[in-house]
Amino acid sequence: MQKSLNIDPEKCTGCLQCELACSYDNEGVFNPSKSRIKVFKFEDAGRFVPYTCTQCDEAWCMQACPVDAISLDTTTGAKVVSDTLCVGCKVCTIACPFGTVNYNSSTGKVIKCDLCEGEPACATACPTAAITYVDANWTGLDKMRAWAEKTDAGTQVSA
């Protein structure tokens, strides 16, 4: 069974270790703004919510890409951007209804979570197990799936 990132906002303390690990692992810099996972802070409620691509089945990013630069990693299920093929047109960034593909102006390409080839750095770095990489479905993912279905421009029937 493929694994997915399990995010439990209840356990998140907002330490941003995941953002640092992600940006370092993928971009070679400790720079949260280059991280593919993002921790949202809700000051009033004192709540932190780590958030990234769920590798959704609909994969709007991949469908919308005009040059086939996003492909499915059949081992991990991740939708992976090829830096060689991406032309930086940003259509995927407006097509993903979760806002989890982002443009990186320093490279002129887009970045998104690729599950680090099956060893996500964010999950390793998280000291409180708010982010884990597990087999089971998690409720957060189900909620996002529901969102995905509602957004689905066409139909729930799949090819």
Add this chain to the structure above:
Amino acid sequence: MTYVVVGAGPSGVVAAETLRKADPSVDVVLIGDEPEPPYSRMAIPYYLTGKVDETGTYLRKTDGHYDTKGIRYLEGRVASVDADAGKVALEDGSSQDYSKLLICTGASPIKPPVEGLDSPGVHHCWTLEDARQIIGVAHEGADVVLIGAGFIACIILEALVERGVNLTVVEMEDRMLPRMMDETGGEMIKRWCEKKGVSVQTGVRVTKVQYSDGAGDGHLAVDLDNGSQLPANLVVVAAGVASNTGFLGGSGVKVEDGIVVDNRLMSSVDGIYAAGDCAQGPDFSTGGWSVHAIQPTAVDHARVAALNMVGQDAPYRGSLVMNVLDTMGLVSVSYGAWEGVDEGEQSVVVDEEGFKYLRLEFLGDHIVGALSLGRTEHVGVLRGLIQNRTPLGEWKTILMANPQRYMEAYVDHSQ
């Protein structure tokens, strides 16, 4: 069963692949009239700047992709459709029978009624062949006049600037991007262009283009209705497009702005479907029918049409207009009913100096449209919020005060 797809742009290719995947037993024939392997028009600007070579524009990168997928690719141009006989006739005199037909013929650029647009050195920027012609003339320092400042024109603008040409943009409407940006956004982009050394003349018409046979690239003179004249080595015309439907005469397929389809993307003739730039499909925002000539709609249409063709029940909820544009580093985005709707409300932040702008349009407690400039983080979530008609609850008040917090509104809502 033979499914025939006419037109091998993004919608034709995605449709052929979806048909094949959904029903491995049928024959799938894809007919395209361009000499290159199926490619993406959207990638042309990046070919112009040298970011990719021609192969980088191809929709599918593996050799023999269509053969491997069991899609029969035919190069040819469909001249007419005989719906009674279930046959398409090609210009070379051959014909192809179909059980069901999907029309994905896209659109073609329009030539405005201006004298001299047939001169050498005047090009559209629509096909790879156009791009090759432009590359041949648009050298560093060349004088280039771009007619039009709509979405496609602005994408080309970026590429021409990167090639180092001396560019003047002439737009007859009173602002840039009249169909993608409001006045504030359009003015901001214009100011940005001028700051970067591009001359933008809005509210000005080209009245005539004259060619005098000189050495090399030739010499063009572009007359404007304000009395001035611009010298040019190259004139690029990007003043709108029209759906390619001419070959449907006599077929019984009804055409308005594009091919009229129902919410399963079937045309007025049973068994004939249409998708992409040539189709006037369901419009998510208005509830009516529109041609949305953009890449995401082309592939959505293709998928939905193909599924319905193989007999699945796949109603379409309508396309949401979405555009993203990078104008020399200034990124602008528009979604849906950004102009607002009756009885709607609006929330806006503008930073003229910083070239940042965000406008959200609401109806009741959900977002129906958005414009944004100078922002790239998480913009996609606006699509989700609009297309899901997410009830904002307490976030409505927060967003009315500060529209920039839309991503938090979504994350809070979803987790």
